[in-house]
Amino acid sequence: MRNQKVNIAGVELQNPIVTASGTYGFGREYGEYYSLNELGAIAVKGLTLKKRLGNPPPRIAETPMGILNSVGLQNPGVEAFILEDLPFLKQFDAKVIANIAGNSIEDYVEMTRIVSASEVDLIEVNISCPNVKEGGVAFGTDCAMVDKVVSAVKKAAKKPVIVKLSPNVADIAAIARSAVQAGADALSLINTLLGMKIDIKTRRPILKNNVGGLSGPAVRPVAVRMIWQVANAVEVPIIGMGGVAAAEDAVEMMLAGASAVAVGTANFTDPYAALNVKRGLERYLDENGIDDVRELIGAVEPY
Amino acid sequence: MRNQKVNIAGVELQNPIVTASGTYGFGREYGEYYSLNELGAIAVKGLTLKKRLGNPPPRIAETPMGILNSVGLQNPGVEAFILEDLPFLKQFDAKVIANIAGNSIEDYVEMTRIVSASEVDLIEVNISCPNVKEGGVAFGTDCAMVDKVVSAVKKAAKKPVIVKLSPNVADIAAIARSAVQAGADALSLINTLLGMKIDIKTRRPILKNNVGGLSGPAVRPVAVRMIWQVANAVEVPIIGMGGVAAAEDAVEMMLAGASAVAVGTANFTDPYAALNVKRGLERYLDENGIDDVRELIGAVEPY
C-alpha cells in the first residue's frame, strides 16, 4: 500500500484531498453522494461569531472556465455549527477544519477560543474573503494587519492554525512570511480573485453585490504560481487550492509545494469531483510507482 | 451613421477597437488578413531602448480559457522600430501607440524623448510587464514608483501618455490615482496576471522562465472589475483589455468604464478577432439603436 497520508501542522490527514470552505457546506449534501470517510479533511463553510444572512442574490455568475460568487458568509454562527453540524462531521475519518472570519480582531480571537474548545481538528483563519464589506479581505492584503490578526489568534488558539491567504495582493510571499512570523502553523491559498461581470442587456452587474470572488479552473495558473512562491518563502505546510478539477491538477499543486489540495468549484460541476481527484491521485501514484504521496510535495524542478 | 469615434487623451480613434501590445507585432502579419484601416489604434510590441532577445523558449503555455506567456519583450529596439516599422504603420488610419518598457527611469525618459520626436500618436508606458527581471512589474505595483516613473515620463513627453497598469496589486484604484496625479493622460489595463503551469510528466514548469503572464477570457472578470474600480477613481479615459474575444465583451468593458477596448490573446484564436469585435460592436449599436458608441462608456448601473 502506497502512503497517502500527509501532515498539516501536526494533524495527519489520511490523504491530501480536502474540500474547500464555502463550496461544501457542512458536508451533509455531498455526503449523500459518497462517504465522507473518503476525504482527507473538510473545510466547513466560513463561520462568523453570530449568524449571518450573507448578501442578497444573485450570488453567482459564470465566467470563462470560472465562476464569481458573492455569498458573503451566510452561516448559522459558530455556536450553532458546533452544536448542530460538528457532531455530524466528527463521525467520519476526514479531519474537520473550522473556517473562521471576523469583522474585527476581537471577533477572530473570540471565535478561536470557541472553536478551540470544540472537537474541530484545525482552524482556518479566513483573512481573505472578498465578499464582506467590513474586514474580510482587508485583513489579508496588508502585512501589518496579517501580523496583528494572526498573532492574536495564535495566542487564543488551542488547535493548529491555518491562515488562508488572499490572491489579491502584489507580493504573496511577503504576506505569507508575515503570517508565518506571527505564528501560522500552515497556510492555505488561494482564496478568490475579485472579479465582476456585467449583463450587457440590463447594463447591471450580474451579482447584486456588484463584485464577487473568482474561482474555478480559470484561476489555477495564478494559484500554482502563488503556491510555488509561498513554498519557496516559508517552511510551513500549504493547502493548495484554486481551480483543481482533476487529479492532474492536484499533482501540479503538490509539485508546486502544496502538502494537501482542496477541491472547491469543481464540486459544482461534478458532485463526485473530490472523490475523483482522490481516486485519480491514487491511480497516478500507482502508475508512476510513487510509494509516498509526500514525494510530490514541492518536487517541481524550476529552470 | 452612428458615431464610432472615441477620444483618448486628445487623440481621436475612428472606432474604439485597439490591438493589445505584444499580441499584434507591428501589424504586418494581421495586415495580411484584413486592412489595418479597420482599427481604431494599434499598440505595438513593447519596445526597449536597445534591441532585446527576450526569454528562452518555451514562452507560451495553455491554461483553461487562457494562456501564459513569457516572451520577455523581444523587440528590435525603439530606434529600429521608428525606422523600419513606424512608416509601414503610418500608412493606415489606425492610430499608433508606442508601448515602451524600461529597466530604469532614465530608460523610460530616454525612450519617451525618442518616440515623442516620431510620428507615433500615443505613448503607452508599460510599468507592468511580468516577464522581465529588472524593472518591469516592479514599477507598477507601488504607488511611489508609479509616481516617479510617470512624472519623469510626462516631463519628457510631447505626446499623450497612457500608463499601462498591472493587475498584480491589492488596490488598483490607488495605483491609478498615483498615475493620474503624476500626469497620466489615459490608463490602459489590465496587463497580465502572473501565473505558472507545471508539466506533471517532466515535473518542470512549461515556461522556461518558470512563470509568465496570464491573459485571455479566463482573466476577463478581473479586468472588468479593475476597469470599473479605476473608472470610479479617476477621470482620464481608459483603454480596457483582458480576455476580450467578442463584441459582447467589448460592450461589457465599455459599460464598466473603458473608452476603448483592446483585443489581445483572441487574435491567436482567430486572426480576424479584432475585426470581428469591431463589426460586432457596430451591429450591436445598430440593433440597440445606440447613436453614439460613447453612450456605453461607464454606463453600468451598479447596485
Place this chain on the structure above:
Amino acid sequence: MRQICKIVKKEFLTPDIVDLRFYSQEIAAACFPGQFVHILCSPAQVLRRPISICDVEGGAVRVLFEVRGGGTEYLSRLEPGDAIDVLGPVGNGFSDVPRGERALFVGGGIGIFPLLMPARRCDKTPSVILGFRDISRVVLVDDFRKLSCNLSVMSDNGSFGERGFVTDKMAEILRRGEADRVYACGPKAMLKAVAELAAQYSLPCEVSMEERMGCGIGACLVCACAVRRANGERDYVHVCKDGPVFDASEVDFDA
C-alpha cells in the same frame, strides 16, 4: 443521483424552445412534480443549468427549455444519441393536491413547464391558466388540453387565447370560488401578484422560484431566496434544496 443519460428525442417547438427527452429509468421513477434536473450542458462550462422536469414517459424524462445563453444553446444543438450529464431529481416539488380539493395552476412563459405533471395527478378536475407573451411563444397547450382540466390560455396581446394577464383570469376563478389552492410558476412579478390574490382569498399557495445556482444540492448557498419567518425575521432559504417550490406566504417577493 448523477447520471450520463442518452437523449432519445429532441424537437424545436418554436425557434427558441426545445422539447428534449432523455432516458433515465431512475430519475423518471424517483421524481416528483416541481422537481428539477441540473444539467451539465457544455464541456466549456463550469456550472450546470437547472431545468424543471416537465413530464416522465416510461423511462424517459421530458424537459422543455428556452434557448437563452451559452448553456441552453449548446444543449439545443445536441441530437438523439448524444449523452448529457444529469444531476437529479433535485429540489422540493409541489405538495400533492389533497383528495377532493380543486387546484388552480397558474403558469407564465417557461413557468408552465413544471405544471403539467402535477395538473395531471389531481383527482378533482383542476383549473389551469397558461400565460404567454404572444402567439409565437405558445407551446405545450395541447398537452394540457389532453388532461381533464379547465384550461384558460392568455396572451399579453391577445394573439393567442384571451388577451390579458394570468392574474386577470385567476381573479375571476377565485371570485367564482372554483379553487381551493393555488400552484404557480413564472416570472417573479407574476408570482408576487398570484401570491397576493391567493392571500386575499386565504387560499394556500405554492410558488416555484428561480435563482442562479451553483451546486444545485444545498451546499454552496448561492441560490438564496428571501423569506420572512413567522416571527417577522428575514432569512434566506435556498431554491435548490429548500425549493424551488415554496409556500407563497413565506417568500419575501420584495427583497
Place this chain on the structure above:
Amino acid sequence: MRQICKIVKKEFLTPDIVDLRFYSQEIAAACFPGQFVHILCSPAQVLRRPISICDVEGGAVRVLFEVRGGGTEYLSRLEPGDAIDVLGPVGNGFSDVPRGERALFVGGGIGIFPLLMPARRCDKTPSVILGFRDISRVVLVDDFRKLSCNLSVMSDNGSFGERGFVTDKMAEILRRGEADRVYACGPKAMLKAVAELAAQYSLPCEVSMEERMGCGIGACLVCACAVRRANGERDYVHVCKDGPVFDASEVDFDA
C-alpha cells in the same frame, strides 16, 4: 488564410496516431512541402495546434497527428462531416531539391509526416530514413514505399526494420556518398545529430523545428528558436514564420 473545412476522412492508424483528411481546395493548391496548418481543435481552447501538412490529394489536405493532450484528443474524436477551423498554409517549408541532386530525408517519430511530399517531388531518386521507437508506432511506411526512393526503416529495438538510430543509417549513406543534401524532421536531439553529420560531410542540411506557438503567423514572438548569426551573435527567429524549416547551420541546438 483561415477556413472552416469539412473533414472528409478520419482513420486511426495506431491507437494514438490519426490520419485525417479535410477538404480545402485553396490550402491544397497553395501549400509547399514542410508548411503546416494551425488548427483550432476545441471550443474550450484558446490556442490552435500546429500540424504539418503531410500530403495533398485533389482538394483534400492530409495530416497525421499523434494524440498527446487535450487538443489532439478532441480532434481525434471528430468524424467525417464535422468542420474544423484551419489557418494555413503557414510557415516556410523545405526548399526545392535542385535538379540533379540526390536528397536524403531523415525523419523520426511524428517527424516523418512532413517528409512524404518533398520526397515525392524529387527528380532524382532520394534516400529516405524513417525511425520509429518500436513496431507499435510504425505508420506511413507504405506511402513512402510507393515513392521511388531508397527507403530504410529503423527502430530503436529492432522490432520493425533495422535495429538502430536513423543517424547510424545516415552515416552509412553519407559515407557511401549517396546524398547531396539532407532534410530532417524529428526530436531536437535527433536533429542536432543529423545536423552535425551533415556538417561533417559539408552537405546543405535543412531541419524542421518544433516550438509551442501562439498566433502561428509571426506576430506574437512566442515560438522562438535560437540561432547563431554569421557574425557569431545569438538571436531568436520564429518557428511559425521564419520556419518551421531552417538551415541547420544557423540553428543553435544547445540553446
